[in-house]
Amino acid sequence: MLTLYIINTCDTCRKARNALEEKGIPFKTHDLRKDGLSASLLEHILKRVPLLEALNKRSKTWRDLPQEEKDSLDATSARRLFLEQPTLLKRPLLEVDDDTILVGYRDGDYDSLSG
Numbered sequence: 001m002l003t004l005y006i007i008n009t010c011d012t013c014r015k016a017r018n019a020l021e022e023k024g025i026p027f028k029t030h031d032l033r034k035d036g037l038s039a040s041l042l043e044h045i046l047k048r049v050p051l052l053e054a055l056n057k058r059s060k061t062w063r064d065l066p067q068e069e070k071d072s073l074d075a076t077s078a079r080r081l082f083l084e085q086p087t088l089l090k091r092p093l094l095e096v097d098d099d100t101i102l103v104g105y106r107d108g109d110y111d112s113l114s115g
Contacts, residue, residue: 002027002113005045005093007086008034016092016105025113027094032086042082045093048101051078056090 004020006013008031020027030041046054055078056062062070069077082088094102094110102109 003095004029005032005089005091005095006030007032007091010091012105013092015107016094016110019105019107019110020094020113023110023113025110032089032091037083037086037089039079039083042079045089045101046079048095048099049093049103051075053103054082054089054093056088059087061085061087 002020002025004013004017004027006017006029017029065081069081073081090103092105094105096102096113
């Protein structure tokens with residue numbers, strides 16, 4: 001079964017969820033804020049999504065970080081920030097199989113998926 005990692009208040013996450021429901025594709029959701037983001041789940045995601053691709057630089061959380069923290073970002077500090085502030089992960093994240101997680105959502109992104 002597919003897993004859709006979301007933040008419940010995210011409009012794009014709602015669109016992705018609606019797209020899956022409209023196609024009749026079974027999936028489960030994991031709210032990164034409510035259900036949490038553990039270190040093991042983060043590593044699971046980062047093994048499938050490059051760190052910089054996973055970083056949501058359009059988020060208010062990113063914009064509010066001190067500039068020196070952004071400038072000195074490395075793999076270790078990024079992991080720490082993701083765990084402290086899960087909204088720094090781009091979303092939605094759709095885990096389609098053991099090796100693939102799709103990042104973000106635009107209309108038509110899930111057209112190739114089948115229920």
